[in-house]
Amino acid sequence: MEDEAARETIAELQRAREEERALRLEAEGLAEALLRFTEPGTFAETLARIVEATARTAGAAAGLVIDFEGADGRVVASTDPRLSSTAWRRGPAFDRALAGRPVASFDLAQLAEWQRQPASVLERCGSALHAPLQAGPARALLVLTHPARAYFDGRHVSLVRRLLPAAAQALARARAEEELARARELAHEREIQEKLTLIEHQRAAMRALSVPILEVWSRILCVPVIGSMDEERCGHLMERLLAAVNATRARAVVIDVTGLDRMEANALTLFLRVAAAVRLLGSACVLAGIGPEVARELAREGVAWGDITTHRRLHDALRTLLSARGRR
Structure with a gap:
């Protein structure tokens, strides 16, 4: 009887490992697809x-x-x-x-x-x-x-x-960028004020579309950030992310900064502000894409990390979160 119980326990553990691996691979596949969507073009x-x-x-x-x-x-x-x-x-x-x-x-x-x-x-x-x-x-x-x-x-x-939804958002952003380029080309001296107003509206639309949010697995959100981060873009990100966390009742958020042009102290401060707001809603927030060189530079500048968890790669962050899900 003990041998049979042991075999059943081993089989159950094997099934749990296989399920966890399948969940991780699917989440990683969704995250990789999302990163492809956000590439410029x-x-x-x-x-x-x-x-x-x-x-x-x-x-x-x-x-x-x-x-x-x-x-x-x-x-x-x-x-x-x-x-x-x-x-x-x-x-x-x-x-x-x-x-x-x-x-x-x-x-x-x-x-x-x-x-x-x-x-x-x-x-x-x-x-x-x-x-x-x-x-x-x-x-x-x-x-x-x-x-x-x-x-x-x-x-x-x-x-x-x-x-x-992420695909539609990426296409809307690409179309807005093309329309913005055409508006610049068609601008004439007598129409310059009208065109500048149009350009500003399109820039605002592009900022709202520039940070897609994807539920890569049940109640786990992934946010890839590309380009640069400033106060205005951080405000758009925080507004949309908090709404997504509330709508999905997300238990965790991964902010992937691999695609940022650069990571400076002020940019990290903005992400820490977003992470704090997410935690106030009861969700964990981790940062992915922090490599050794960036970590040394930020440490040299004396950046206070607080209690935010960081990972070098997006895959590492997803693996950790899905493993924690399996242990619950």
Whole structure:
């Protein structure tokens, strides 16, 4: 009896370790996708990164975005060049997804939208996940494919649903940057005041979009910060982050500063202020992306770290938080 109980205990511990590893890998995959979303670039470049990162995170063989601005759909981004020239028409499966719900389709040969595709396409695509993508004013559809039938399940749907808001935010930021550049190019002397006002409004919109927040796992938020940090941007971050913490009842927040242009004492002071506000709501807040050189420089300047926990890499922070979750 004791041997049997011991074997059951060992099996249970093994299952718990496997579950913890799966949770960590999924959270790391979501965080890596989010970091790809936030890289600077044009609208088209951002869209291509979103398709590639989402497909990789979901384990899909290929991904594409179909724009339904006109009567027929056209592919505006694809990880598979063979799918770039395909033409599409809307049908029941696409309409369900465009209405706002990601849908997993187990057998594409049974869908009217896919039956119109040539055999060479259906041979490579057995199942798909269709999801709505907010890509500006156009109604766009994000499609992930896999050769196997019934590959996508509820876990994939949940994962993609969590990435969609961050993807829409990244696309809105890229479009705002392009419009800002065009506004600067079109500015004339007699219109300069009007254009400057427009530019300031667009800058404000970009600041609000510059720090995406993603729930990488249940009640764990990740915030990648790129560029530079000042008082105004810190205020936007604090306002949006506290609202997200309250809405998700987050138990932990990871602020990843790997993408900052530089980490100076005043920037760290701003992050400490954000961390203190998060803790007042009952959530833990850790800082990731602090390397040895930055740590030595900040120590030389006599920065008071307080009780904030720091990690060198985002993966280390997620591993620690998910391990703590497993022990509860």
